[in-house]
Amino acid sequence: MRQMKHTIKSIPYFLVVASAFSLTGCEQQNNTPPPNSISLVAVGDIMLGGTAEEVLIENGYDYPFAKVQHLLADADIVIGNLEGPLTNLCESTLDDKEYIFRSPPDLVAPALKKAGFNILNLANNHILDFDIQGMTDTIENLNKLNIQTVGTGNNSADARSGTVLQTNNGSVGFLSYSLTFPESFWATKDKAGTAFGHEKDIREDVQRLSKQADYVIVSFHWGREKSLELRPYQPKLGRTAIDAGADIVLGHHPHVLQAVEEYNDGLIIYSLGNFVFGSYSTDAKTSVIARLTLHNGKYYSAEFTPINVSNTEVIFQPHPLTGSAASTVIKQINSLSKELNTDLIQTNDKGFLHTSSN
Numbered sequence: 001m002r003q004m005k006h007t008i009k010s011i012p013y014f015l016v017v018a019s020a021f022s023l024t025g026c027e028q029q030n031n032t033p034p035p036n037s038i039s040l041v042a043v044g045d046i047m048l049g050g051t052a053e054e055v056l057i058e059n060g061y062d063y064p065f066a067k068v069q070h071l072l073a074d075a076d077i078v079i080g081n082l083e084g085p086l087t088n089l090c091e092s093t094l095d096d097k098e099y100i101f102r103s104p105p106d107l108v109a110p111a112l113k114k115a116g117f118n119i120l121n122l123a124n125n126h127i128l129d130f131d132i133q134g135m136t137d138t139i140e141n142l143n144k145l146n147i148q149t150v151g152t153g154n155n156s157a158d159a160r161s162g163t164v165l166q167t168n169n170g171s172v173g174f175l176s177y178s179l180t181f182p183e184s185f186w187a188t189k190d191k192a193g194t195a196f197g198h199e200k201d202i203r204e205d206v207q208r209l210s211k212q213a214d215y216v217i218v219s220f221h222w223g224r225e226k227s228l229e230l231r232p233y234q235p236k237l238g239r240t241a242i243d244a245g246a247d248i249v250l251g252h253h254p255h256v257l258q259a260v261e262e263y264n265d266g267l268i269i270y271s272l273g274n275f276v277f278g279s280y281s282t283d284a285k286t287s288v289i290a291r292l293t294l295h296n297g298k299y300y301s302a303e304f305t306p307i308n309v310s311n312t313e314v315i316f317q318p319h320p321l322t323g324s325a326a327s328t329v330i331k332q333i334n335s336l337s338k339e340l341n342t343d344l345i346q347t348n349d350k351g352f353l354h355t356s357s358n
Helices: 050-059 105-115 131-143 199-210 233-244 323-340
Strands: 038-047 077-082 119-121 148-150 163-167 170-178 215-221 248-252 260-263 266-269 274-277 286-295 298-308 345-347 350-354
Touching: 038 170, 038 248, 050 274, 077 215, 105 131, 119 170, 131 148, 148 163, 148 170, 170 199, 199 215, 199 233, 215 233, 233 248, 233 260, 233 266, 248 286, 260 323, 266 298, 274 286, 286 323, 298 323, 323 350
Parallel strands: 038 077, 038 274, 077 119, 119 148, 170 215, 215 248, 248 266
Antiparallel strands: 038 286, 163 170, 260 266, 286 298, 298 350, 345 350
16 A cells, blocks of 8 residues: 555657737747646546446446547646545445545546546545545555555555656656545554645655655645635645745645636646536536646646536536637636736637746
């Protein structure tokens, strides 16, 4: 079960996207990734079980990714937040937990691999729904397919150790923390579980991993479910990670989109929303797939593709949004991000950011 440093080889991508124009004038902004950059695609919450089970059994577990597969393709790294263990265990000791998730490993793990994922965050409020054994099963089932994991371990030090992926253009270190209940899921000095994000630990972990990898990405499972507003600790911890040397912060748990912030040469995406989630809840309607570029030792640019994740419409198969629907999502992100002085430039149904320091 140990989650020490893992090394994989990835194939670089060469993707030409449409040019965008500065909102302040006619200066053309080039969104083509520079040579020798690293591409990272990040999505939100994934749970291929629950009320999706009947649909997935009928249509196959590759079905959820059919309409967005091209958005995950050719990236060096693809990461998402896996909610719930991949285990064949049938009984859980968590009698008092309202929602308990699990998914069939023999069907879900290969589907995630085929979709392009090579690392998954496990530091969340569902990975121990079937106890430590369910968490262990998940890591083993993913590792068999060379999908790495981050955010859990045999104890708190192990959970905080991070995971390093090697690409053709440099190494990327990942850290992940869960700030959500139940508290019993958090790893301790003597107990397995998820990494908890104490401010001091985040700073130390990022500084340590920065010496081992060319770039550092930090994920947080945080915030309030269904809320567009940030809780005060989210900017505090997100900025702490960037100030300590992280390049990008990825957030999840609210199931809806939250603000985006370019901060101190880094990028904080406070919540990516849902990706594929086995629930017909009407609260999660839209989300984004983020394609992020790392170059010259830091965050370089970001491309946000709005997607429809309203399962009453798309039936557990996210669709890219176009036209006014895509514009509405980008405008929503900009409205949420206004106080953080961050503004996406819209071009061809996508939102773009390009750090001014590059």
